Amino acid sequence: MGDPLDKLTIRGFKSIRQLEDFEFKGLNVLIGANGAGKSNLISFFRMLQAIINGNLNDYVRDSGGISDLLFNGRKATRLLDFSTRFGPRGYRFKIKPGPSEDCALIDEARYYDRGRSRWWNLGDSPDGQSLLVKEASGKSRGAQVCALDSNEQKIEKHYRKHVQLQDLFRTLLHELMTAKIRVDGLEF
Ligand SMILES: Nc1ncnc2c1ncn2[C@@H]1O[C@H](COP(=O)(O)OP(=O)(O)OP(=O)(O)O)[C@@H](O)[C@H]1O
Numbered sequence: 001m002g003d004p005l006d007k008l009t010i011r012g013f014k015s016i017r018q019l020e021d022f023e024f025k026g027l028n029v030l031i032g033a034n035g036a037g038k039s040n041l042i043s044f045f046r047m048l049q050a051i052i053n054g055n056l057n058d059y060v061r062d063s064g065g066i067s068d069l070l071f072n073g074r075k076a077t078r079l080l081d082f083s084t085r086f087g088p089r090g091y092r093f094k095i096k097p098g099p100s101e102d103c104a105l106i107d108e109a110r111y112y113d114r115g116r117s118r119w120w121n122l123g124d125s126p127d128g129q130s131l132l133v134k135e136a137s138g139k140s141r142g143a144q145v146c147a148l149d150s151n152e153q154k155i156e157k158h159y160r161k162h163v164q165l166q167d168l169f170r171t172l173l174h175e176l177m178t179a180k181i182r183v184d185g186l187e188f
């Protein structure tokens with residue numbers, strides 16, 4: 001399993017104007033008055049799930065449009081800003097509404113505190129499809145291809161050994177039958 005969520009920063013999502021480095025523990029309980037923003041925080045995780053599934057713009061549409069998702073509407077909030085850290089890793093992006101209701105994911109970046117550059121910028125995605133998700137699925141396909149290649153190489157190696165042993169066996173049998181070599185007590 002991956003590292004649990006440690007910190008979360010959200011700026012400009014629904015009633016969450018600015019949540020800075022909000023710390024998560026092993027168990028998290030949301031308590032607050034009606035309208036305090038508990039459901040909004042949960043909606044944010046639903047939106048993250050939609051991004052992972054490649055459905056950001058469907059999520060935006062089903063939620064009533066980007067103006068309902070940006071703090072006080074798209075005129076008041078031009079960008080939704082998100083950043084998170086889990087263990088040595090992190091991830092961030094901004095959501096920018098387009099001229100219609102569709103959204104772009106911009107400044108998407110991943111973080112690794114043992115890496116040389118720490119924040120690694122992945123770029124912008126005008127169609128809202130996460131570049132991190134694309135990268136991860138590309139990697140897993142790459143890993144599968146590597147594993148298949150290595151299995152094929154192993155099969156090929158064993159097949160070559162098998163052919164060599166068959167040749168050796170045929171040669172030995174021939175030499176035994178033509179009495180080129182003798183084994184005590186072995187008669188044909
Ligand atoms: N785009 C937005 N900009 C600003 N505020 C918003 C936006 N969308 C929703 N809100 C506000 O969020 C509040 C509702 O928050 P939420 O539903 O998360 O509360 P809650 O803590 O779950 O409340 P309850 O205990 O009643 O379920 C409302 O006051 C609503 O006006």
Ligand SMILES: [Mg+2]
Binds near residue numbers: 038039040
């Ligand atoms: Mg609620």
